[in-house]
Amino acid sequence: xxxxxxxxxxxxxxxxxxxxxxxxxxxxxxxxxxxxxxxxxxxxxxxxxxxxxxxxxxxxxxxxxx
Amino acid sequence: xxxxxxxxxxxxxxxxxxxxxxxxxxxxxxxxxxxxxxxxxxxxxxxxxxxxxxxxxxxxxxxxxxxxxxxxxxxxxxxxxxxxxxxxxxxxxxxxxxxxxxxxxxxxxxxxxxxxxxxxxxxxxxxxxxxxxxxxxxxxxxxxxxxxxxxxxxxxxxxxxxxxxxxxxxxxxxxxxxxxxxxxxxxxxxxxxxxxxxxxxxxxxxxxxxxxxxxxxxxxxxxxxxxxxxxxxxxxxxxxxxxxxxxxxxxxxxxxxxxxxxx
Numbered sequence: 666x667x668x669x670x671x672x673x674x675x676x677x678x679x680x681x682x683x684x685x686x687x688x689x690x691x692x693x694x695x696x697x698x699x700x701x702x703x704x705x706x707x708x709x710x711x712x713x714x715x716x717x718x719x720x721x722x723x724x725x726x727x728x729x730x731x
Numbered sequence: 732x733x734x735x736x737x738x739x740x741x742x743x744x745x746x747x748x749x750x751x752x753x754x755x756x757x758x759x760x761x762x763x764x765x766x767x768x769x770x771x772x773x774x775x776x777x778x779x780x781x782x783x784x785x786x787x788x789x790x791x792x793x794x795x796x797x798x799x800x801x802x803x804x805x806x807x808x809x810x811x812x813x814x815x816x817x818x819x820x821x822x823x824x825x826x827x828x829x830x831x832x833x834x835x836x837x838x839x840x841x842x843x844x845x846x847x848x849x850x851x852x853x854x855x856x857x858x859x860x861x862x863x864x865x866x867x868x869x870x871x872x873x874x875x876x877x878x879x880x881x882x883x884x885x886x887x888x889x890x891x892x893x894x895x896x897x898x899x900x901x902x903x904x905x906x907x908x909x910x911x912x913x914x915x916x917x918x919x920x921x922x923x924x925x926x927x928x929x930x931x932x933x934x935x936x937x938x939x940x941x942x943x944x945x946x947x948x949x950x951x952x953x954x955x956x957x958x959x960x961x962x963x964x965x966x967x968x969x970x971x972x973x974x975x976x977x978x979x980x981x982x983x984x985x986x987x988x989x990x991x992x993x994x
Contacts, residue, residue: 670787671784671785671787672784673787690787692785693794696794696796696797697785697794698782698825698826698828698829700825703821705824705825705828707828708830723784723825724784724785724787725782725783725784725785725825726782726783726785726794726795726796726829727780727781727782727794727795727796727806727808727826727829728758728780728781728782728783728795729756729757729758729759729760729766729780729781729795730756730757730758730779730780730781730783730809730811730945731756731757731758731759731779731781731809731811731896731897731923731943731944731945731946
């Protein structure tokens, strides 16, 4: 199914969880914050939260800034 | 904090005590290593960071958090780059979701050319975030009325600019900054515009509680050396303020005795 991750279309398997997506992207889950359709996904919810076609995901982290 | 001559001069924001009156940003450095070296040399214990998308195309990028340990520094997420209250609120929530604290350096920018704050949006975002339990430090103009409204809205500190972000123009309006400091109960932290050590010293001599800077360090030829200069300048300016400067006079007064001159 198609989802949108950080503004780019991505093809993933149906039933993939948020945690599954992070591991597919090789990201350290402790260092990122995930927003799913404008709602923040808590760290504890990532394993149960399953993605659906058309979902828009934002994965952010801290970078240098003033 | 006990300074080197044994005076106590605490810097407290929202009940939290900081050892340094200098707060530094982490943007625009050449590398994570240089960032950490400059931050350490500055003596700052509060450090700002920005929230941005992870670049999924970059090959295994290292997180800033891997270099700046939240155990060593108090990280203050900002909402830099946000042009509306809604956008700033969204970024503030993302920053808090990282799980470090509920503090936010709130920016709502009103104009791309000058990066001056949109004070209307800033007030709106401050009210919403305070209601959500955030500890809000808004970046604002040097306008007293806005500052009073921000304090009234629950801001724990008010952060007026010295001059536009990244301009290095120094303290353009010391009078406005002094007026703010005299009227506000919460700490006043001058944020943005300081270019070199004399700017920092002069700013602290106005009696403000602290300074937040980024580009002055990151854009110096030697950021680590400038970090040291800023640490000393902030300290010197604070000491001079506490010492109380001599009055200005437009005539001379001799330093040596008039008495005892030869006939």
